[in-house]
Amino acid sequence: MASEIPTSFLGWVAKGKTAAEGHLEFMEFTPKPFADDDVDIKITHCGVCASDIHTLRSGWGETDYPIVVGHEIVGTVVRKGKNVREIEVGDRVGVGAQCYSCLNCNQCNKGKEQYCPDYVWTYGMRFANGSKSYGGYAEYGRYPASFVFQLPESVSSDIVAPMLCGGLTVYSPLKRYGAGPKKTVGIVGIGGLGHFGVLFASALGASKVYAISRTRRKESDIRKMGATDFIATSEPGWVENNMQSIDLIISTANDVSIPMSDYLKLLTVGGTLVQCGVPEGGLPNFDLNPFIFNDVHLAGTLIGGRQEMKDMLQLVASKNIKSWIETKPMSSVNDVIQLMDDGKARFRYVLVN
Structure with a gap:
């Protein structure tokens, strides 16, 4: 089988910032040299994440072009290194936003591999040998096996793909901050991440799940996903009518006009707001009074660790959680990233080879 795998892969390559405007090119790229701890995956599905678009246009800093984005990858293992024990050729697997950590530092030992100082994201970063990581808008991918995950048989590839980044990004803080019975949870921003926030908060048994969006x-x-309450921030009195009503808010908002001060007022005494979204222009200024007079907390989060990924996949299988997706051919990727950037997703696009 290994002899049939090409030494260079074909994928949708971005050569510069204009790629975000629909100018990805289908061409060869050279993956990292194959190592004894690696697996090669024949990619069948890849979710489209807002991070892909931010990266394509260098919105979060200058991108190391050329690049192949995509970090919600599902496929079949077609080659494995001699040190790989838990994955076999033929297995259906997934890869999320991270593909490497040292596995030995304090953070890795705590199950927080995403904060390892030697982390490598699934695309656009360099391994220790100088080779570059390439993502899932491609026919094949090559990744260290330690960040390749077995997928539950009961969950289809198109449903699970966008959970590998988008789902994990909200599952991690929901679990970490105790979303469950007797906890009220609010989800700000009802897009790809936000809809996972509602699905998971409901599945974890939160007593109330508030969806917070600009309009209705x-x-x-x-509400079909499990939201019990809805707050429309374009309506008069939305802050006053909901003050001190939510224990935990997960904010997926991704623009510079986030009314952070108002969101903090929705928290119960001692409540926590966790910011997931990363606006390209940074967060706006906000009032310190809620911190002082209401003992609220503001936190941030970055994807999730490997055990959290496994726990999330187990929850998805046991609760039969379904992503709300629309599948598109991988060949239509240039159109799809424009649809995504225009806010057309309901609620996640998945590219299919």
């Missing part, structure tokens, strides 16, 4: 346009859908 998505209210019907989001």
Whole structure:
């Protein structure tokens, strides 16, 4: 089988910032040299994440072009290194936003591999040998096996793909900050991440799940996902009518006009707001009074660790959680990233080879 795997891969390559405008090119790229701890994956599905678009246009800093984005990858293992024990050729597996950590530092030993000082993201970063990581808008991918995950048989590839980054990014803080019975949870921003926030908060048994969005346009859908309450921030009195009503808020908002001071007022005494979204222009200024007079907490989060990934996949299988997706051919990727950037996703696009 290994002899049939090409030494260079084919994928949708971005050569510069204009790629975000629909100018990815289907061409060869050279993956990292194959190592004894690696696996090669024939990619069948890849979710489209907002991070892909930010990276394509260098929105979070200058991107190391050329690049192949995509970090919600599902496929079949076609080659494995001699040190790989828990994965076999033929297994259906997934790869999320991170593909490497040292596995030996204090953070890795705590199950927080995403904060390892030697982390490598699944695309756009360099390994210790100088080779570059390439993502899932491609026919094949090559990744260290320690960040390649077995997928539950009961969960289809298209459903699970966007959970590998988008789902994990909200599952991690929900679990870490105790979303469950007797806890009220609010989800800000009802897009790809936000809809996972509602699905997972409901599955974890939160007593109430507030969906917080600018308008009520998505209210019907989001209630079907498990939201018990809805706050529309374009309506007068939304802050006053909901003050001190939510224990934990997960904010997926991704623009510089986030009304952070108002969101903090929604928290109960001692409550926590966790910011997941990363606006390209940074967060706006906000009032310190809620911190002083209401003992609230503001936190941040970055994807999740390997055990959290496994726990999330187990929850998805046991609760039969379904991503709300629309599948598109991988060949239509240039159109899809434009649809995604225009806010057309309901609620996640998945590219299919």
